[in-house]
Amino acid sequence: MGDALITMRVKLHEKIYVLQNHLWILVVSALTFGGLLALGLYGVVKLAHEQEMANIDVAYDLAVETGAWFSSALDRALLPLFTLSQFVQQLDMFATLPEQIGAAFQPGSIPFLPPNEDGFYTHRNVTGTVCGDPAMVAKFAELASTIKKDAKMEGILVNLQVAPLATVCYLHPVNNTEDFEPPIFMDNTGAIGHDLLTDPLRKFIARATVPRDDVVIAGPLILRQCPDCDPTVQTAFVARMAIDALSDKQVIHIDGIDYKKWGFAVALINFAELVKRSNIDELFARRGLRYQLTRTDKDYNAETKEFDVKVNVLAGDEDFDLGVNLYVSVDLDTTNNLWNIKVGNEHGFVPSWKDGAVAGTVIGAFILSFMFMIICIENQTRHDLLREMIPPKALRKIKKGQTCVEKYNVATVFFSDIVGYTAMSAEMSAIQVMKMLNEFYTEVDKIATKHKVCKIQTIGDAYMVTGGVPDRCLGPDAAKKVVLFAIETMELAKNFRTSDGAKVIIRAGINSGPLVAGVVGTKRPQYTVFGDTVNVAARMESTSEKMRIQCTDMTYRLLRDSTSHVFEIERRGGVEVKGKGIINTWFINAATERTKKHNSTSIESVERANDNCSDIQLYDDL
Numbered sequence: 001m002g003d004a005l006i007t008m009r010v011k012l013h014e015k016i017y018v019l020q021n022h023l024w025i026l027v028v029s030a031l032t033f034g035g036l037l038a039l040g041l042y043g044v045v046k047l048a049h050e051q052e053m054a055n056i057d058v059a060y061d062l063a064v065e066t067g068a069w070f071s072s073a074l075d076r077a078l079l080p081l082f083t084l085s086q087f088v089q090q091l092d093m094f095a096t097l098p099e100q101i102g103a104a105f106q107p108g109s110i111p112f113l114p115p116n117e118d119g120f121y122t123h124r125n126v127t128g129t130v131c132g133d134p135a136m137v138a139k140f141a142e143l144a145s146t147i148k149k150d151a152k153m154e155g156i157l158v159n160l161q162v163a164p165l166a167t168v169c170y171l172h173p174v175n176n177t178e179d180f181e182p183p184i185f186m187d188n189t190g191a192i193g194h195d196l197l198t199d200p201l202r203k204f205i206a207r208a209t210v211p212r213d214d215v216v217i218a219g220p221l222i223l224r225q226c227p228d229c230d231p232t233v234q235t236a237f238v239a240r241m242a243i244d245a246l247s248d249k250q251v252i253h254i255d256g257i258d259y260k261k262w263g264f265a266v267a268l269i270n271f272a273e274l275v276k277r278s279n280i281d282e283l284f285a286r287r288g289l290r291y292q293l294t295r296t297d298k299d300y301n302a303e304t305k306e307f308d309v310k311v312n313v314l315a316g317d318e319d320f321d322l323g324v325n326l327y328v329s330v331d332l333d334t335t336n337n338l339w340n341i342k343v344g345n346e347h348g349f350v351p352s353w354k355d356g357a358v359a360g361t362v363i364g365a366f367i368l369s370f371m372f373m374i375i376c377i378e379n380q381t382r383h384d385l386l387r388e389m390i391p392p393k394a395l396r397k398i399k400k401g402q403t404c405v406e407k408y409n410v411a412t413v414f415f416s417d418i419v420g421y422t423a424m425s426a427e428m429s430a431i432q433v434m435k436m437l438n439e440f441y442t443e444v445d446k447i448a449t450k451h452k453v454c455k456i457q458t459i460g461d462a463y464m465v466t467g468g469v470p471d472r473c474l475g476p477d478a479a480k481k482v483v484l485f486a487i488e489t490m491e492l493a494k495n496f497r498t499s500d501g502a503k504v505i506i507r508a509g510i511n512s513g514p515l516v517a518g519v520v521g522t523k524r525p526q527y528t529v530f531g532d533t534v535n536v537a538a539r540m541e542s543t544s545e546k547m548r549i550q551c552t553d554m555t556y557r558l559l560r561d562s563t564s565h566v567f568e569i570e571r572r573g574g575v576e577v578k579g580k581g582i583i584n585t586w587f588i589n590a591a592t593e594r595t596k597k598h599n600s601t602s603i604e605s606v607e608r609a610n611d612n613c614s615d616i617q618l619y620d621d622l
Helices: 002-021 024-090 097-101 134-151 200-209 271-278 280-286 354-359 361-389 392-399 421-427 430-450 475-495 532-542 553-560 613-620
Strands: 157-164 170-172 215-222 235-244 252-254 257-259 261-269 290-301 306-316 327-332 338-344 405-418 454-459 462-467 506-520 526-530 549-552 565-577 581-593 603-605
Touching: 002 024, 002 361, 024 134, 024 157, 024 215, 024 235, 024 261, 024 271, 024 280, 024 290, 024 327, 024 338, 024 354, 024 361, 097 157, 097 261, 134 157, 134 170, 157 235, 200 215, 200 235, 215 290, 235 271, 271 280, 271 306, 280 290, 280 306, 354 361, 392 506, 405 421, 405 475, 405 532, 405 553, 421 430, 430 454, 430 462, 430 475, 454 526, 462 475, 475 506, 475 549, 475 553, 475 565, 475 581, 506 532, 506 553, 526 532, 532 549, 549 553, 549 565, 553 565, 553 581
Parallel strands: 506 549, 565 603
Antiparallel strands: 157 170, 157 261, 215 235, 235 261, 252 257, 290 306, 290 338, 327 338, 405 462, 405 506, 454 462, 506 526, 549 581, 565 581
């Protein structure tokens, strides 16, 4: 808690310091407050209107998506109809069914059962006919079962039927227990022999299906065959597909027109399960919306003996009593009926915060202007830091919106970190760690300035500088600057003690070669370097030893050509480097200024390297 308070106090003092040196921030913030206050009411009204339109768009899009889901789900459930239609046209068992059943009320056709209580003939007496042949029934059950299983629409596709000359002859399953939780079941016995063209409750859809080449869907309808079933299975979508005639004798007569049709393939779809799987109730409830999904269809009126247009509620609120301005209404492109969905809530689409926002205008203006002041302070602080952290040339490019990327053929990269930093961090408080790092790296920064190397970044205990970047110079000069910096940093570490008496032990690595430098990011831009040279330098640091400076052959060769210093370098030998294998490395021990007594070689090694062709080639590659 104490550390947090200290951190907050430091940040507060930093912001006050910026304000004292940049009074324009206070002036602009005051003007901003006045402007926001004057425009507050206008802004509230405008934003509220935009939010209202956005809420309407959300409700509209949700309604359209719901319709699209139902349409897609129905399409998947109807695919078995096409399969069943193909089997009817290819298997001999179906070929002559229309002739054996015959047209309604025609001589030689299967007769009707007595009329129902309304006086209508709706079912043929198929007992003892081909429709009741056990062998044929078994074959159809096997066929339909396979089609139904392959559809993978368990609980939704609940029945498949074939209706030669629009009379239901075979269906599966007759007693459906597989798609419902016990003890619920669907008894389809009453559908056998159902003449769809004479039943006034099914006549309209059946007649509309005959001339069409696609699937016609009606529903959800109350099923005639299951009046005593559980209410959850008494309704279903009824989908029919007309099948082309297999012979010239197969004709369906409608309004004086002969249609060469074999009959129908029929599927029953459990609408209740479809609604359940759509999660439509949860979908709208999660958004705080009410809805009503309706279908407009033609229902036969037994009293008037006419078809009435009726709007049926399929899902949602039965009593959707919202005012006209409190909901949106969307007609859906679903099946052959007119579907509609209404979406809204009791409060309409005006945002609930509108009234309170008027009273909060003054507070909001103050908060926004204060935030603006903080942003100005941060931006000014960022700008001041950028001038310290990013080279002037790169900073100018950033201000112009240009990408800052430069390639350097030869540069030298230095990495170091504190050995045992993790253990030290565990034993010290966060403030103590920060204090230790600040004290040490403040001195390292002074050494970097002294030797004119560029500090790239400090990440935790890691420190990185470059030579020859961004200020270009010859490869040997860049390597010399970095190595002199590294040697002096090692001397600093040997003698350094924090105010708490802690000792710092570091290790370092150096590599030279081509790289790319540039500025990354826009919010907090950082000048950094990229390339294999940088990666190898990092590997030199991680494989180095305590209080030692390890370098690669490339850096070694550049130091050899230094005209101002002689370097004492010790051959370490082969070191396993991730991604590179075994490479030859060196330890840099010391450096002295060149005098006349030194020969042309700038290296005094514990184990001198022989100049061979490979050495010459490596240096020429620079």
